[in-house]
Amino acid sequence: MKNNILVIGGTGKTGSRVAARLNKLDQNVRIGSRSNDPSFDWDDPSTYSEALKGMDRAYITYYPDLAVPGATEAINILTETALKAGLEKVVLLSGKGEKEAEACEEIVANSGLNYTLVRASWFNQNFSESFFLDPILAGHVALPMAEAEIPFVDADDIAEAVVKVLLDDSYNNKTFTITGPRNLTFREAIQEISNQSKRNIKFQEITLDDYTKSIKEAGVPGDYIWLIGYLFKEVLGNAENQTVSNDIEKVLGRKALDFSEFAKRTAQTGIWNRSVVESL
Numbered sequence: 001m002k003n004n005i006l007v008i009g010g011t012g013k014t015g016s017r018v019a020a021r022l023n024k025l026d027q028n029v030r031i032g033s034r035s036n037d038p039s040f041d042w043d044d045p046s047t048y049s050e051a052l053k054g055m056d057r058a059y060i061t062y063y064p065d066l067a068v069p070g071a072t073e074a075i076n077i078l079t080e081t082a083l084k085a086g087l088e089k090v091v092l093l094s095g096k097g098e099k100e101a102e103a104c105e106e107i108v109a110n111s112g113l114n115y116t117l118v119r120a121s122w123f124n125q126n127f128s129e130s131f132f133l134d135p136i137l138a139g140h141v142a143l144p145m146a147e148a149e150i151p152f153v154d155a156d157d158i159a160e161a162v163v164k165v166l167l168d169d170s171y172n173n174k175t176f177t178i179t180g181p182r183n184l185t186f187r188e189a190i191q192e193i194s195n196q197s198k199r200n201i202k203f204q205e206i207t208l209d210d211y212t213k214s215i216k217e218a219g220v221p222g223d224y225i226w227l228i229g230y231l232f233k234e235v236l237g238n239a240e241n242q243t244v245s246n247d248i249e250k251v252l253g254r255k256a257l258d259f260s261e262f263a264k265r266t267a268q269t270g271i272w273n274r275s276v277v278e279s280l
């Protein structure tokens with residue numbers, strides 16, 4: 001059956017992969033982002049109804065994070081607007097071990113819409129498409145929480161699971177925790193990337209205070225500095241976040257992609273062998 005599906009954050013790390021998979025399945029996809037027409041902007045609720053008009057289902061990724069002030073209000077308005085627009089179901093991407101995101105999950109669960117919650121661990125693609133890429137290209141990654149055990153998960157696995165639960169109503173009103181198959185520390189992850197890309201990438205453990213000072217000096221805005229501090233301290237420091245889940249196997253009937261395989265495939269694209277300037 002052909003559905004009209006809004007993919008919010010449809011040009012981002014999981015959204016672009018969800019949109020590509022849905023297009024392959026011949027679904028009608030509308031991207032929800034500031035750069036699309038009609039434009040969708042989380043900071044401007046007047047854009048929500050036009051983006052939701054005529055849609056049957058939606059994949060919701062909130063930017064920058066469900067933990068930031070204002071997220072609950074935005075999710076509340078979005079779900080109320082979606083209900084009025086006649087949507088049947090939404091899938092919300094949330095963060096694993098993120099207590100602050102649970103208020104948004106509850107809003108979705110109590111919205112009157114059918115829903116599935118997908119709580120994901122930190123993505124592998126943070127090393128190839130996001131904030132860790134530039135330090136990797138510079139050959140020097142300095143991070144706090146160097147020994148935290150993190151079950152990094154692949155954005156392609158998240159997207160495959162999201163598409164399955166979005167289209168299949170037997171997953172309605174359930175919560176899934178999506179992780180990779182094993183824990184790695186940042187130090188181990190950078191070592192894997194170093195090996196696969198055949199580059200010498202130095203890893204240095206620094207304090208959270210020094211890290212926030214360095215990103216402040218690099219011009220990162222205040223709100224994001226708070227968020228990054230929260231993600232490192234509260235999310236990575238939370239023992240619950242260090243457990244590996246087998247929900248990917250439950251949904252997809254296969255194992256989640258291992259970080260080594262991600263590193264091998266990504267190294268083959270050459271992305272870790274470019275210069276910092278090329279990545280801008």
Ligand SMILES: NC(=O)c1ccc[n+]([C@@H]2O[C@H](COP(=O)([O-])OP(=O)(O)OC[C@H]3O[C@@H](n4cnc5c(N)ncnc54)[C@H](OP(=O)(O)O)[C@@H]3O)[C@@H](O)[C@H]2O)c1
Nearest residue numbers: 009010011012013033034035041042062063065121122123
């Ligand atoms: N990264 C992780 O490791 C991780 C782990 C667990 C959960 N999550 C969750 O995943 C979600 C996405 O995070 P991400 O860092 O991976 O980002 P991302 O999905 O790569 O985000 C970029 C997307 O968001 C859109 N966007 C940015 N600002 C927007 C705005 N004001 N209004 C509408 N769309 C906007 C961008 O399109 P335009 O620029 O065109 O607007 C783009 O499509 C967050 O809720 C986060 O908590 C992330």
